[in-house]
Amino acid sequence: MDIFLQQLVNGLTLGAVYALIALGYTMVYGIIQLINFAHGEIFAAGGYIGVITLAYLNHIGVLEQYPMLGLVLAFAMAMVYCAFLAVAIERVAYRPLRGASRLALLLSALGMSIFVSNGMMLAQGVYDKAYPIYMFPQESIEVGGAIISHMQIYIFIVAILLMVGLNFFINHTRLGKAMRATAQDKTVSALLGINANRTITITFVVGAMLAAAAGVMVGMYYGSVRFDMGFVPGIKAFAAAVLGGIGNLYGAMIGGMIIGMVEVFAAGYLASEYKDVFAFVILIAVLYFRPTGIMGEQVDDTRV
């Protein structure tokens, strides 16, 4: 039982991270039907900005006194930087192709992913960069034999808060309404005075900020970042978005949780080398019976 509980905690942590990244995929897909392959790289860039900020604060001696302030700053810097990065990627690689075929857009996204990943390698080097996690409390609590580290609790809480915030933003603000309108029909929403280009840019910004937060959390949790860390979680999060029904926000959250859980439980109870296989088998099985994904049927009213 304690093992089951431990695996549940492990799965929830991993799932929360996947869900945060998956939201970015699903939002961008919802609004311009583009699978933004560079999204995983934005996540990695967030991790890097986080470590650079923390290392600087550590260097000037602030981190030791105010570790929590440092963490908030790291999140803020990463989110701001990634917002700009996403806007730049959108301007350079996607906006000029707005009218072109979706295949051209997809290839442009793939190219951007490779470009950003290698750019990070050249700028930051090939070695892992260590997060100064020893500056933060490493305690853990025991619940029914399962060890839950404070870090896991933070990750879970921050992820839930961000998702609730996103939900509020989409459903209860003017910008959110504009995003939903643009997603449903670009032409008509433009006739009603919604600036489509601006709305698309905001979608990229919001998605990138979530990914940046996930990047910092992953760096804090695993203790290091590397230039290619965005690739595998990017693919997993994309699978999560598809599993939940791409274009649907709740679907991305549920899909992320499912993929995270399946992976951890497959590693714990079946064969750890095939954990990815199980994750993708679930994806295929769900798509076989529900081609639009778990939440796919709501696509017309709540997608972004």
Place this chain on the structure above:
Amino acid sequence: MRKVIICALVTLALTVGTAGAATLKIGSVSPLAGPYAADGTDIKQGVETAIAMWEAKGGIPGYDKIEYFPQDSGCDGKQAVSAANKLVNLGVIGVVGAYCSSATIPSSDVLMENKVVMLTPASTNETVTERGYKYMFRVCGRDDDQAKVVVKFLTEDLKKTKIAIIDDKTSYTAGLANNIIKFGEGKIDVVAHEHINQGDKDFSGVLTKIKALKPDVLYMSLYNPEGNLMAIQAKRLKIDAVLLSEDAVYHPNYIKIARDASEGTFFTFGQPADETIPEVAAFLKEYTAKYGEPGSYSAYAFDAANALLAAVAKVGASDPDKLADAIRATDAQGASKKLTFNEKGDSGSTYKVIVVKDGKFVPYWDPDTGMKY
């Protein structure tokens, strides 16, 4: 008409220019991008250091310059084969590499067919030198030797034999894990043999499973990036088994990233060279000035390149058979060890047990004498 003459003269001058300048071309194959780029870059820098030191001494007799072509192989057989083909087309006479055994084995087939000498600084899988290739050399140790040292350490010094093994299914890690199980039969009790994938970051699932089996020792047969992360996660899950690992996780990065989780981890690695030996000191001085602290394989790559260049200086590079014989006859103090090759092209293993103590790698146990340092 005048133009034609000028053109002809220029062309003539060019051919004369190139005919007089003999260039020695050597290559290397190692991961320069991707997760294993850290060790791969160390290898490239080791070769560069060797070339720089030869050039500072006036170069190789008979050659005006040494041209070096570092190729990226990732840790991937297919990529290494195409890198080897490219080097053959470029006309290199010798190759240092590759890093992962799973890249070295397929790429060596290409090089051997074309009679290009290959010296691996890092691939420890036995198969590398067990195929009877004349042009294949290995500067590091062998997995079967390493596995024997692991078993000996577990039974004679640590006296803990309930062991869980995790590998990542590549030639090197799986080969080493299987060797430990083979040589440890009847002596150690393997309670779990689990596998992960290269590039994984989250091991909580498999570690939780292993924790429930309560092993005394957790053996990480992995490469560096995964090893760093696993140490942190094992500590976080409060697995109280002793961590034991091998030469591919052994890297300054392990301590830098895993920090207090790295404390007390045991490693098997080739005996660290004595820094008072002049050859070792010269290498350290040259390397550190340019690239900073050497990685685990910098010195091995340096020695591999040196053995190749010294053999070329002795017999030239026109006849690959003579060149291979000259390398086989190497008998020199290198930066990693005293280098000699046997008939198979192996240079012998010097595995020692090293421990992380107070944030540093410290020699711990000598399997030959059974004594602690």
